[in-house]
Amino acid sequence: PYPHYAQLREIAPVHYVESMNGYVISRWDDVMAVLQDGKTFSSAQFWPELLGEYDPVPEVAPMISLDPPGHVRIRRLANKAFVPGKVNKMGDKIRRVANELIDDIVDRHGDEGEFDFVWEFTALFPVTVIADVLGVDLAQREDFKHWVDALLSAGNRAAYDQDRLDGIAEASKDIRAYFEKVFDQRSANPGEDLISGFIQAEVDGQKLTRSEVLNMAILLLIGGVETTTNLLGISFTHMKRIGNIQEKLRADPELIGPFVEEMLRYDGPVQMLFRHTTRAVEMHGVTIPANTLVMPLLGAANHDDRKYDNAEQFELDRKPKEMMSFGQGPHFCLGFYLSRMEARLAIETLLERFEVLEPLTGEPKWMESYFARGPKGLPVRFKIRG
Ligand code: HEM
Secondary structure (H helix, E strand, O other): OOHHHHHHHHHOOEEEEHHHOEEEEOOHHHHHHHHHOOOOEEOOOHHHHHHHHHOOOOOOOOHHHOOOOHHHHHHHHHHHHOOHHHHHOOHHHHHHHHHHHHHHHHHHHOOEEEEEHHHHHHOOHHHHHHHHHHOOOHHHHHHHHHHHHHHHHHHHHHHOOHHHHHHHHHHHHHHHHHHHHHHHHHHHOOOOOHHHHHHHOOEOOEOOOHHHHHHHHHHHHHHHOHHHHHHHHHHHHHHOOOOOHHHHHHHOHHHHHHHHHHHHHHOOOEOEOOEEEOOOEEEOOEEEOOOOEEEEEHHHHOOOOOOOOOOOOOOOOOOOOOOOOOOOHHHOOOOHHHHHHHHHHHHHHHHHHEEEEEEOOOOOOEOOOOOEOOEOOOEEEEEEOO
């Protein structure tokens, strides 16, 4: 589905894009090499460019913006709080969130009809899961969703008027104040939630500081909400095109795992990343100067036929061992395990509860972004199972 990526891979694997003043990298091996070499291809400008003055915790860099070796300590601490064993225990909660959202849809629309799958399910599901995982109290949920939306929209600030910018600034202050309160409360009284996990995690006698914990909570929101929302939107968009796929998945729910994995490869929510060179680098005869923007195209690497047979095809039984959708190297996605589990459990619950759940249009409106991929809305026809 990506003819431009194919052209780049074949004709210009290192291609200068004038409007971005940077180079896009499109072959699997090259994207891998860039992402694994954090010293040459630095992440330090990532966060300031994303949030700018709206960063709620400006005094320390979040780990997604740290280069090795500084990144290592904080990542090891984060890994400790986020091991698969702990994530696995969240399964029941995640199913409950999906079921509650479906109950709300039935309350609003009855047993059959139409609703917007993005606005009424996918945009609410991951933020509710993360709120649960971080231990956000129920009374605060409404505010929390509002703050997260404002913060997530900060990346688009060039397009906003002053009122909207003031709203983002306000949300950024509120979310910090909220997590500061949570930090104090959980330091005194730790629970099973992830913030308590971050406060307690210790590597070589070292713990995360208060600002680092705040930062981690906010990074999880920004990294974990829109991506998972989009993965579910993308999945249901393509289901319409892939012959009888819902029937197959309903008949054998074991196939939902392989479906999610192949969907992530085929059309992932993050299409590209951003790095800056710390020195001049030569690749495929092109010299990239020092301190220059480099954009590894994850989506192009995922369709490289040097890496996959029939790379342009969705194949349910492909079971890709490796994919580029979560990045690679030191910043490989911390939510790799959680997000795939969320997607599997959401799809499983949806297909169980809905007899019919079908997009009304062939091609939805996609987000206007080079970087994030997902439908802006997805009207569906539905019928709940009796
Ligand atoms: C990093 C994708 C879900 C937390 C990343 C990166 C990618 C990515 C491509 C690498 C960024 C870079 O190298 O600059 C995705 C996709 C997701 C997803 C496609 C869903 C399908 C999540 C979830 C969470 C999360 C659910 C948290 C609960 C993070 C964090 C990092 C990260 C904390 C930074 C890791 C580091 O700097 O060491 N993600 N992500 N992500 N992701 Fe995800």
